[in-house]
Amino acid sequence: MMVLGSDVDWHLPQSEDLGADRRAAFEILAKMAAPSAVEEDWRYGPIDDFSLDSFGLAKPAGLAEFSGGRLELKPEETLGLSAFDAVVVLESGSVVGVSGGSGVQIDQGWGGIRRGANEGFELLNFVFSPQSILISLPKGSSRLLLVNRAAGSGELALPRVTVRVADGSTADVVEVRSGGDSGSLTIPVMNLEVGSNSKLNYTSIQTISVESDEFAYLGAQVGRDSELNCFHLALGGNYARLRTDCDLVGENSTARLLAGYIGGGNQVLEFRTFQNHLARHTKSELLYKGALADASHSIYSGTIHIAKGAIGSDAFQTNRNLVLDEAAHADSVPNLDIHENDVKCSHASAVGPVEEDQLYYLACRGIPPERAERILVRGFFKELAARGSVDSVETLIYGALEEKW
Amino acid sequence: MISKGLAIQDLRAGVPGREILKGITLSVEPGEVVAVMGPNGSGKSTLSNVIMGRAAYTVTSGSIKLDGVELTELQTHERAKAGVFLISQYPEELPGVTIDELLEAALVSDGVRTGGLGAMIEDQASKVGFPERLRDRFVNVDLSGGEKKRAEVVQMGILNPRFAVLDEIDSGLDIDALRAVAKRVREIVADSGTGVLVITHYARLLRELEPDRVLVLQDGQIKDEGDLELAVNLERTGYAEYLDSDPSSKSGSLEDLFRL
Numbered sequence: 001m002m003v004l005g006s007d008v009d010w011h012l013p014q015s016e017d018l019g020a021d022r023r024a025a026f027e028i029l030a031k032m033a034a035p036s037a038v039e040e041d042w043r044y045g046p047i048d049d050f051s052l053d054s055f056g057l058a059k060p061a062g063l064a065e066f067s068g069g070r071l072e073l074k075p076e077e078t079l080g081l082s083a084f085d086a087v088v089v090l091e092s093g094s095v096v097g098v099s100g101g102s103g104v105q106i107d108q109g110w111g112g113i114r115r116g117a118n119e120g121f122e123l124l125n126f127v128f129s130p131q132s133i134l135i136s137l138p139k140g141s142s143r144l145l146l147v148n149r150a151a152g153s154g155e156l157a158l159p160r161v162t163v164r165v166a167d168g169s170t171a172d173v174v175e176v177r178s179g180g181d182s183g184s185l186t187i188p189v190m191n192l193e194v195g196s197n198s199k200l201n202y203t204s205i206q207t208i209s210v211e212s213d214e215f216a217y218l219g220a221q222v223g224r225d226s227e228l229n230c231f232h233l234a235l236g237g238n239y240a241r242l243r244t245d246c247d248l249v250g251e252n253s254t255a256r257l258l259a260g261y262i263g264g265g266n267q268v269l270e271f272r273t274f275q276n277h278l279a280r281h282t283k284s285e286l287l288y289k290g291a292l293a294d295a296s297h298s299i300y301s302g303t304i305h306i307a308k309g310a311i312g313s314d315a316f317q318t319n320r321n322l323v324l325d326e327a328a329h330a331d332s333v334p335n336l337d338i339h340e341n342d343v344k345c346s347h348a349s350a351v352g353p354v355e356e357d358q359l360y361y362l363a364c365r366g367i368p369p370e371r372a373e374r375i376l377v378r379g380f381f382k383e384l385a386a387r388g389s390v391d392s393v394e395t396l397i398y399g400a401l402e403e404k405w
Numbered sequence: 406m407i408s409k410g411l412a413i414q415d416l417r418a419g420v421p422g423r424e425i426l427k428g429i430t431l432s433v434e435p436g437e438v439v440a441v442m443g444p445n446g447s448g449k450s451t452l453s454n455v456i457m458g459r460a461a462y463t464v465t466s467g468s469i470k471l472d473g474v475e476l477t478e479l480q481t482h483e484r485a486k487a488g489v490f491l492i493s494q495y496p497e498e499l500p501g502v503t504i505d506e507l508l509e510a511a512l513v514s515d516g517v518r519t520g521g522l523g524a525m526i527e528d529q530a531s532k533v534g535f536p537e538r539l540r541d542r543f544v545n546v547d548l549s550g551g552e553k554k555r556a557e558v559v560q561m562g563i564l565n566p567r568f569a570v571l572d573e574i575d576s577g578l579d580i581d582a583l584r585a586v587a588k589r590v591r592e593i594v595a596d597s598g599t600g601v602l603v604i605t606h607y608a609r610l611l612r613e614l615e616p617d618r619v620l621v622l623q624d625g626q627i628k629d630e631g632d633l634e635l636a637v638n639l640e641r642t643g644y645a646e647y648l649d650s651d652p653s654s655k656s657g658s659l660e661d662l663f664r665l
Contacts, residue, residue, distance in 0.1 A: 361497035364457055365511040365560070366485035375510055379501025379543070 004120045005034035006052040013060060013130050019110060026127045032120050041118070044299040044331045045270045046239060050213070055156035055185050060130030062094030066106040069097035076207060077147045077176050079392040084145040084174075086135075091149045091179075092157040093186075094130050103138030112162040112191040113219035119243065121215045125189045129160040137163065141170045148188055150180030150208045159188045163202075167195035167223070174390060175204040180212030180236070189217045196223035196250055201231075201389040205396065208236035210267060216242040224250030224279075231388040234261040234269050235400045241270035248275075248282035248313075257286040260384050260397055263296025263328065264404025273302035277313040277343075286317045289384050291377055292328035293405035301333040304347065308339040317347040322354060322380055324373075324405055377401060409472055410434040410600045411456075411568045416467035418455045424465065425451040427625035433568065433600040438591075440603045440611050442636055443622035444644045449604045450494075452622070453572040456602075457491050458484050471568055485511075488567030490599075492557040492574050499544035504556065507544055508563055522563075529562040530555075533589040550577025551586075558589045565593075571603040575610035587613035608633070608640040623647040 001010060012018060012026065034052070037043045063069045071089060086104035089097035098106060110132045114122070137144065144163065151157035165171045173192075180186060186208065194200045208214055214237045222228045234240060246255045261269045275284040290298045300319040321330035334347035354376050362372035378398060385394035411433040419425035425448045433439045443449050455462050456469060458481045469476045476484050499507065509522060523540065530539045535555045545553050554574050561569060571590070575583060587610065593599055603614060611619065611633055619636045621629035621644070628647040629635065 357497050358499060360457075360459060360481065361493075361499070362507070362510075363481035364485055364491045364493075365507060365564070366482050367507075367510045368482045369480075371510060372482075375502055375506060376499065379499060379506075382501035383543075 002030050004029060004032055004052055004124065008052055008055070010057045010128065013128060022110065022127050025123045029120065029123050029127060032123075035120055041272060044301065044333070045241065046268055050239065052156070054154065054183070056154055057128060058092035058094075058130075058151050058155040058157040060094050061092070062096060062131050063098065066095060066098045067101075069095070071097040071099050073147060074178075077178055078145070079174070079176065079205065079390065079396075081145065081174060081390065081392070083143060085142045087145045087147070088133070088135065089147045089149070090133075090159045090161070092151050092155060093159040095133055102142075104142060104144065105136040105138075107134045107136070108132060109134040109162070112160075113193070113221060113245070113247070119217070121187050122189060122217045125158045125160055125187045125217070129158040129189070132160040132162070134162045134164065137165050137169065137171045139166045139169050143172045144174070146173065146175040148175060148177045150177060150186040150212055150214065151184035153181035153183055155181075155184050157184070157186045159186070161189070162191040162193060164193045165195055165198045165200045168197045169195070170199045172201045172389060173203070175202070177204065177206045177208055177214070177216070178236075180208035180214070182209065182211035184212040186212065186214045187216070188214070190219070192218070192220040192228065194220070194222045194226045194228050197225045198223065199227045199229075201229045203231045203388060203390045203393070204233070205390075205393070206232070206234045206236055206240060206242075207396075208240070210236055210238055210265060212236075213238050214240040216240070218242060218244045220244070220246045220255065221249050222247065222253040222255055225252045226250060227253070228255045229389065230255070230257045231390070231393065232259040233393055233396060234259065235396065237267060237269065239268045239270070241272070243272040245274045246276060246284065247278055248284060249278050251279045252281045253279065254283040255285070257284070258384060258387055259288040260381055260393070261288075261290040261298060262397065262400040262404055263290065263292045263298055264294050265296060266294070267296040268299070269296070270299040271301070273300075275302070275304045275315055275317065277304070277306040277310040277315060279310055281312040282310060283314045284316070287384065288319045289321075289380065290330065291322040291324055291380065291401070291405070292330055293324045295325070295327040297328070298330045300331065300349070301335070302347075303335040303337055304345055305337045306340050306343050306345065310340050311342045313340065313343040313345070315343070315345045319349045320380075321351045322377060323352060324354070324377070374401070377405075408432070408470070410437065411602065412468075412470045414468045414470075416455070416464065416469060418451065418462055418464040418467075420462060425625050426455060428467070429625070429627055431620060431627060433602050435567070435598040435600050436594055437618075438594060438601045438603060438614055438616040440605060440614070440616040440619045440636060441622050442605060442619060442639055447622045447644075448625040449622055450572060453491060453493070453570045453604055456484075456489065456570055457481050490561055490564060490566030490569040492554065492561065492569070492571050494573040494576050496545045496553045496557050498546045500546055502544050503540065503542070504544055504559070505540055508560060511564060525563055526559060529559040532562065532592070533558045534585045535559060551579055551582030554578060554582060554586050558586050562589065562593055565597050566599055568600045569602070571601060573605055574603075575605055575607055583610060584613055590614065608636040611636045621647060
């Protein structure tokens with residue numbers, strides 16, 4: 001069959017009950033061309049070197065009932081954290097283990113936020129994902145760990161999860177994306193639905209193999225008087241891209257979108273973000289910070305969109321990149337798309353090496369240049385890590401710096 | 406015999422294409438406070454940068470020795486290890502770096518054990534009247550001008566340098582901060598025998614610091630030497646008497662235009 005311009009040997013999942021929406025999406029996919037660098041969304045990355053032809057669909061191997069199953073977790077999957085109300089483990093897009101419960105409800109369901117027809121890989125996930133998981137968190141407070149293991153060698157995995165936070169509730173959700181064999185591709189879709197008067201801290205830690213690729217989609221809807229704090233740490237992947245669409249749909253809703261990334265070798269780490277202000281008095285703050293070693297490449301491209309009528313919106317976007325080696329580079333492209341007058345909006349971006357004046361200051365204290373650079377790069381991430389809700393983030397960042405630079 | 410303290414001999418230095426220091430000779434003995442005054446553009450900041458070995462500056466001839474050790478061949482961090490310390494006009498902010506981390510790295514690279522460092526920092530901070538929580542802040546981030554200079558003197562007290570350059574540390578200081586900083590520098594000089602070269606525009610700082618000698622730097626050369634009275638007079642009368650008496654040699658003057 002033809003999918004995004006590739007002739008692939010795949011089968012539609014559960015084809016008899018695909019449903020009208022997914023059928024329609026499949027029709028689009030069959031005619032849609034592969035994403036290419038001609039499109040603004042993809043122009044800075046190596047998408048043209050990429051083809052779906054070589055991937056086989058990961059076999060659905062999930063639990064039919066969402067309880068029990070395989071729950072042995074590796075230390076890098078639990079990050080030393082504990083006291084979760086529920087743990088959900090996905091492997092190659094299928095749920096293989098579920099523990100806990102205490103009000104956490106796990107169902108299959110094909111709802112959730114979709115970005116429309118312009119993101120082919122997201123459509124592909126919608127059509128071919130073996131299970132779309134809806135996790136409804138209970139009223140009150142709850143903590144969820146989601147372990148999302150990437151695809152096996154030569155496979156394409158399509159995990160699809162929606163997390164729903166009830167009105168008047170607080171939740172901590174940690175997602176660890178790990179694993180991934182050489183020559184695999186994972187397209188994970190995560191949708192966060194935050195009701196009104198609620199708060200969600202969502203931390204995603206991406207540590208997949210540097211020999212595997214990932215095109216990840218994060219969609220969020222934040223309701224009235226609610227707060228979403230996203231923290232994303234991107235360390236793994238050969239070509240790893242994350243697109244975030246954060247919709248502030250309720251009045252007085254707030255989103256903080258933070259990310260740290262550390263590239264090494266020939267890694268390409270790409271981020272596409274949308275801060276969509278769709279209601280009055282909404283606030284968003286974005287801070288993405290990265291360091292690039294060896295011949296790694298990062299791409300940040302972000303848009304603040306303020307819709308007509310979103311009076312009193314306040315949006316801020318900052319992207320800072322430290323380029324640690326000569327062959328490394330970073331693209332940083334902030335954009336504003338504003339359709340309302342009575343708003344506050346600003347953006348800032350920076351790309352460059354560690355500051356000469358700071359190195360000189362440390363040298364004046366007797367600290368050799370190499371040590372000084374390390375102190376400054378750790379400092380660069382320290383403020384960011386301190387704002388996350390998972391302590392081990394700082395350790396992971398320092399570990400990645402040791403390993404890659 | 407090796408001379409103690411800092412000895413600068415016939416120093417010529419500048420940036421590529423421009424000589425700024427044009428043959429400077431000066432010395433600062435251990436425990437001595439020597440002030441260098443001069444108008445803008447006289448070479449004051451260049452002098453501090455050249456002593457620290459900042460990469461943008463080159464020494465074309467002459468020498469800078471500390472306790473007999475030639476500094477001009479050393480990199481900045483090696484000079485610091487040799488015992489040179491700098492407080493600059495605008496101390497750099499280091500987001501994400503605490504004073505504990507900074508001093509630990511400085512002391513470790515010096516081969517000094519860092520046990521009890523936190524208590525040492527707090528002790529030094531109290532001596533310079535620094536508000537509490539210095540250790541919770543990142544180095545010089547969100548500090549007022551006065552707090553920054555106090556924090557720098559905290560570092561000086563712990564690193565105990567053989568010799569320190571204080572480069573226009575009076576800018577942005579209120580009188581209380583100025584007094585606290587000067588008093589603490591004086592104590593360090595008395596306790597540790599640190600030699601201090603203090604670079605400034607103003608006698609205000611020097612009244613507090615009471616330098617042993619005052620040098621006048623003009624057009625990259627030492628033009629005069631005296632005591633605190635010289636500094637006080639300079640602040641009143643300016644540097645006019647040290648300006649080159651031959652106007653035709655002044656760059657940028659009307660005479661230059663007429664000669665074209």
